[in-house]
Amino acid sequence: MLMSPIPIVEIQNVNHSFGSGRLRKQILFDISTTIQPGEVVIMTGPSGSGKTTLLTLIGALRATQDGSLKVLAQELRGASESKLVELRRNIGYIFQAHNLLNSLRAWQNVQMSLELHSDVSKQQSRAMAEEMLASVGLAEWVNQYPNELSGGQKQRVAIARALVSKPKLVLADEPTAALDKKSGRDVVEIMQRLAKQQGSAIVLVTHDNRILDVADRILHMEDGYLSSLDVAAL
């Protein structure tokens, strides 16, 4: 019998609420799931169902209130702010808006992610940033500022930024929402290809059912409850 590997994300009985007193509103109800290394998981569901909240919990951007949430073998519930910051450095983020730094060139934006890793030298990090941009198809665009790039190109820079430090986990929140069909498809395929090469797991929140086929597993969120959908049934 094979030993099952240590999961990248292990969620057990997580509840989450916003507000307090009479305004308190529970958003997540008894969420449990695990995500294995290298797995591509797509989370779907209507707006307001709690997908983004769950994503921010996994990304250590919010404090876990109830239940147990382990990311990269680190328990997040009750973890100190500095532990959370430390953990964020090992997660790649891709946002709905590209959120690039407008004052920096494409390669500098990617390098910002590498600066958090002290084991990478300056010369090395620039080379790594340019190589990463080349692998998302932007070799010609490394010196451009974000406002000189198209929406799809910006999102590809964001992907390069998220993946350049080879994180074990990549979180993406509707990365294709602002893109047309073709660029959206390209972006997701690049993301999936690179994550597979690096062995990173991906959690991708989306409304866009044109891209569901890249997933190994689909989670469906509705009114704060999570259910798994069978990929084969789609």
Added chain:
Amino acid sequence: MFAIPLAWLQLKREKIRLLVALAGIGFAVILMFLQLGFQDALFDSAITFHRNIEGDIFLVSPQSTSLIAMKSFPERRLYQSLGFSGVKSISPIYIGFGIWKNPFWEGPPMPQTRSILVIGTVPGDNIFSLPGFRERQAQLRLSDVVLFDSASRAEFGPIPAKFEALQPGDMPIATEVENRRVEVGGIFQMGASFGADGNLITSDLNFRRIFSSREKNLIDIGVIQLEPGTDLQATLERFKQNLPGEFRVDPQKTPEQAKEDFVVGDVRVLSKAAFVAVEQNYWKESTAIGFIFTLGAAIGFVVGTVIVYQILYTDVADHLAEYATLKAMGYRNRYLLSVVFQEAIILSIMGFIPGYVLCIGLYSLTRNATALPIDMTLARSIVVLCLTVLMCSISGAIAVRKVQQADPADIF
């Protein structure tokens, strides 16, 4: 520390905003430089005369407050001090303000007159180290001859230029002081102060002729030169013991100060340092001037702080989403705070440089227009640079509070 100088890159990206910020900071820098410069110039001009008298101990009346308000005292006190051991020579100085008539006035048919400071000295006494004085000192032996300060204000007439242009055999420049006819026998250089617009030096005899109503045997300053190698403190102690009258000191003075500044009977005895300090303190502490200029500099500081705060706040607000992204990536608050502070420091240095350069020009403009000794000094440059950095740091400290609002959970 970091390969990417984010603070500088962000400032550089918004060129117009950077220029506006630099203009604002430069303005504050100029304001501080001018106010502090005027203040220093005033204080310097007030003591030019004092610094250029070669003496070790000075006697003045206890009622004298400054060069423009001298009270006379009996010359006997000065002659008494000649008997104390260590005293090499003594010299009286007479001080008075007289009405000078501009001899080259060609305006309406009324004379242009102005009050001028007249200094009387014994012609043979070598007590002034003012430029140009030594060469012309012999002229003072002639009756009704005065030496004119070439750095006096222009309203006294173009005396220095006319004097230089005199040919041998020409008539000397003649005018009136206190309605007595005098001739200009030479020029020297001292400079106008806030108290006196111009200066004359003449002999003691000529001084008495000009101010004929003055009592004899009264002088304004007694200058005492000591033998080389004489101990100043011990000599001052002898003055304290041997001059007639009651010994008094200002109770607000420290014991150290009281050793060099005390009153015995009807004279106040001062070391040279104390003599200079008394004059400077008069202008600093008992006139509004020190307060006004300090207030002016403080306003420059406040204006600069507000401008830099506005710039930094807008900059932080514009980059809030980017800062939140950096936090989500794992940058600590500390990093973002350091970015804001770096921006503040960069702005302060970059704003200082044009302000500094412009001020050198403004100083020379002021110098030419007012005959005040105003100049860019290293000490003042350092003070203003420190104030500028402090100003930007305060603005930075207020602006960083906005950075704390960047919440990474909001950007998903």
